[in-house]
Amino acid sequence: MKQTNTSIRIPMPVRYLINAALIVLLWFILSSLMRSGAITNYWTGIIIMIGINIILAVSLNVATGYLGQLPLGHAGFMAVGAYAGGIFMRAVPVQEFLRAGNAGASVPYILIALLISALTAGIFGLIIGIPALRLRGDYLAIITLGFGEIIRVVLTNIDSVLGFDFTFGSAGLKRIPKYSSFTLVFICVVLTCFIIHTVMKSRHGRAILSIRENEIASESVGVNTTYYKTFAFVLSAMLAGVAGCLYAGYIGSLYPSTFKFMKSIEILVMVVLGGMGSMLGSVLSATVLTVLPELLRSVADYRMVAYSLALVIMMIFRPKGLMGSYDFSLSHLLEKGLCAVRLLFGRKSSEKKGESRE
Amino acid sequence: MSRTPRPKTKLVPQPTTNYLPERDADKRPILETRHLGIDFGGLSAVSDFNVAVGPTEIAGLIGPNGAGKTTIFNLLTNVYKPTRGTILLDGIDTAGKSTTEVNRMGIARTFQNIRLFRQLSVLDNVLIALNNETRYSALSAILRLPEYWRRERIARDRAMELLSIFDMQPLADQPAGSLPYGAQRRLEIVRALATNPSLLLLDEPAAGMNPSETSELMDNIVKIRDTFQIAIMLIEHDMNLVMGICEVIGVLNFGRIIAKGTSDDIQSNPLVIEAYLGKKKEG
Known part of the structure; x- marks a missing residue:
């Protein structure tokens, strides 16, 4: 939430629209891949x-x-x-x-x-x-x-x-x-x-x-x-x-x-691994911890060893979880991107500022 | 410290052992305690604590370490249940009420060891204190109904207005835990004020502040009293602050009030000198 006054702010309805569009896109890609048999x-x-x-x-x-x-x-x-x-x-x-x-x-x-x-x-x-x-x-x-x-x-x-x-x-x-x-x-x-x-x-x-x-x-x-x-x-x-x-x-x-x-415990591990208080972290680690055991099926006997090893390594290098308490906001990323673009071209477009914010 | 001397408040003795500033004399005291006391096991931490605080009074509570000052604040906010005595807040007995309810009835406080919501932003800290004023249902939050946006905007404006007391608006987006010590103390006062209290309890507001910050704080405490028209009771070890702004000062030692009065009364009271410096050797 650290923003300087020069940053660009995307107005509220637009933020929701961007997110909604991306979600629909993701659903469309996944479901058409399933229908075509690629998944x-x-x-x-x-x-x-x-x-x-x-x-x-x-x-x-x-x-x-x-x-x-x-x-x-x-x-x-x-x-x-x-x-x-x-x-x-x-x-x-x-x-x-x-x-x-x-x-x-x-x-x-x-x-x-x-x-x-x-x-x-x-x-x-x-x-x-x-x-x-x-x-x-x-x-x-x-x-x-x-x-x-x-x-x-x-x-x-x-x-x-x-x-x-x-x-x-x-x-x-x-x-x-x-x-x-x-x-x-x-x-x-x-x-x-x-x-x-x-x-x-x-x-x-x-x-x-x-x-x-x-x-x-x-x-x-x-x-x-x-x-x-x-x-x-x-x-x-x-x-x-x-x-x-x-x-x-x-x-x-x-x-x-x-x-x-x-x-x-399994669910708790997902939360802790993702980072307490981070929704993105929970989503990511739920995904990883569901896929990982499946991918490790080839090394059947050592599956749980590898799984727990992954957890231990994780906790050593990222003790606060994958994401810490960081929460993801696509609009913030976009805003930062726009800011960078603006800085790059050195334009002073103050008319782009919206006043509402999250 | 260049402070313009304030006109001395004339105190009016009450029928009980209490004093009130003259301007509050004919009004009902906002806070009155009668024979308040608490025992921890066999130790009587506070006993026979009688006080009356006028609706616009700045009262001070001083005393050596361990005298029971913070315990009194904890009693007033019902963090501890008193063993004896009654607390009347604007004439209403607060016995059996929870800390939350006491706050809603009008007592807000700050803490000696700062208790901010450290990971949350400065603005959020104030917004949480405005929680009871910002009324909308969880459903309108989930559906993001117009009511949500309206109430949130009102709360945000109010929070910013409160932050402006200490010129803290530029810090609004910073995590509260990252603020310098003095600013954290100020934020705690703002947060307490946001609950719209009629009595504000400040537990060592000047602790850790340098002389110029303290002087500024003194002006601000008086300013807060004048703008919000509320009573303020403070615990402080900084005698400049206490003697400078408190209209009535109570001195506490071993859980008992040993002296009460204006700063002049207190400074010349032999009991107070004894409590702080010890007894003069006879002979």
Whole structure:
């Protein structure tokens, strides 16, 4: 945000338009490559997993990077979202629509499923957040870790308590319609990033950041810290629920063992590796950490060794993560580029200045 | 330090043991504490603390290290729960309120060890304090509705206006942690003012400042009182500052008020001299 008065500022609507155009372009390139077969089905699957992991990482980043807490139960929220979405989608006739090639008819059901997943995970986030957020640091880590395990155990055993098939226990919730197409995941990723970006660049986001920076000072200037902690936590949980729902629709069958403690750690590693509080970092490291294990399949036996070695090296040379807390703004880059161009040609075009800024 | 001497404020004794400046005498004190006290374990850190602060008064709290000055600020802002006594803010008891609520009721403070949002910009620091005035829902932030832009612009203008008290507008985009020490202290005062308080508590505002900065700060504290028409209570070790601008000074030792009055009263009070310098040897 260091700008001199001579810099060029791109006005607000133009910034949004540039970003929107680039996002559409990226979608167009990827989807046409998929249609033409340049990206194989195998890689399409990996791209979808990248998308899901991006949502998980950026949503966890809200609670760790921005709020400054260390919850270890993110997989729990993902599981809640996945099962909520999966159970709903099995109950409605989406399977028939998809089989008949009538994807359009299933869209409203998919939207409802995403909404149900987000809300269910959000409610769980609220229930766990209110007591857990009274604690700090390692205590919070342990209580959320416990919560994640409780969710998994409940999903495994709830059928025998209820007396009817609900989650199908450790046998797994199978035959979920595979509704998570590339386009759907892509839209969800873009929306997730957009929501987090806009919330963080608002009074709510500033309040969340102030809690990370100094909670006592934050209280002393009238920020309702309990409210904003819960707010950030619930937002993080809801988006994890969405990721879970997409995961259910991509894999097609859910097992409680998928959402073990290690899954939470995996997501946390993505956030830490990308840099706490950097959305671009989370996106990049989610991509790298999804692709890396796939690329390392050729050295099958040494895969995890290479993976962990990459992490260790990373932490030695970039201890604050790939991006630190740097956040990417294309418009800023463009502005800088324009500035350089102007300096190069020595023109004094002051009429180009816009007054609004981010 | 070339300061024009200020006309002396005449103090009016209150029915209790408190004093108020004459101009505030017929108004209700903005802050009144009665027999306030707190124990930490067996140690009575503050006891029987009675004070009344007029709505436009500049009050000073001095005392040797460990006398309990900052503890009193923590009691007033409900960071600590008092063991005994009541705090009346504009006649309303603040017992059971959270620090956040007390701030909304009108007490803002700065900290002895600066507590800024270090990684955030100077402007953001002030905007966070304006959080309660900047009212829009999360939904209008996500959808970037016109309401969002309007409220944000109002908040930004207000923040810039507040920063202009200390001529800090050029620093608006810098991270607060990168500011020089004096500027950080000033930013804390601006941030506290942004919450629109009726009582401002300054915990050693001049700590780490050089004499010319201190002198400037003194002018600014008076200026703040005059423009915002608020009460200011400050803890300070710099006697030039305290004696120069405080209308009523309370001296604290071992958690108890040992003297109260104008700067002249305090300077000649044998109890105060004893607290600071020790007892004169008999004989």
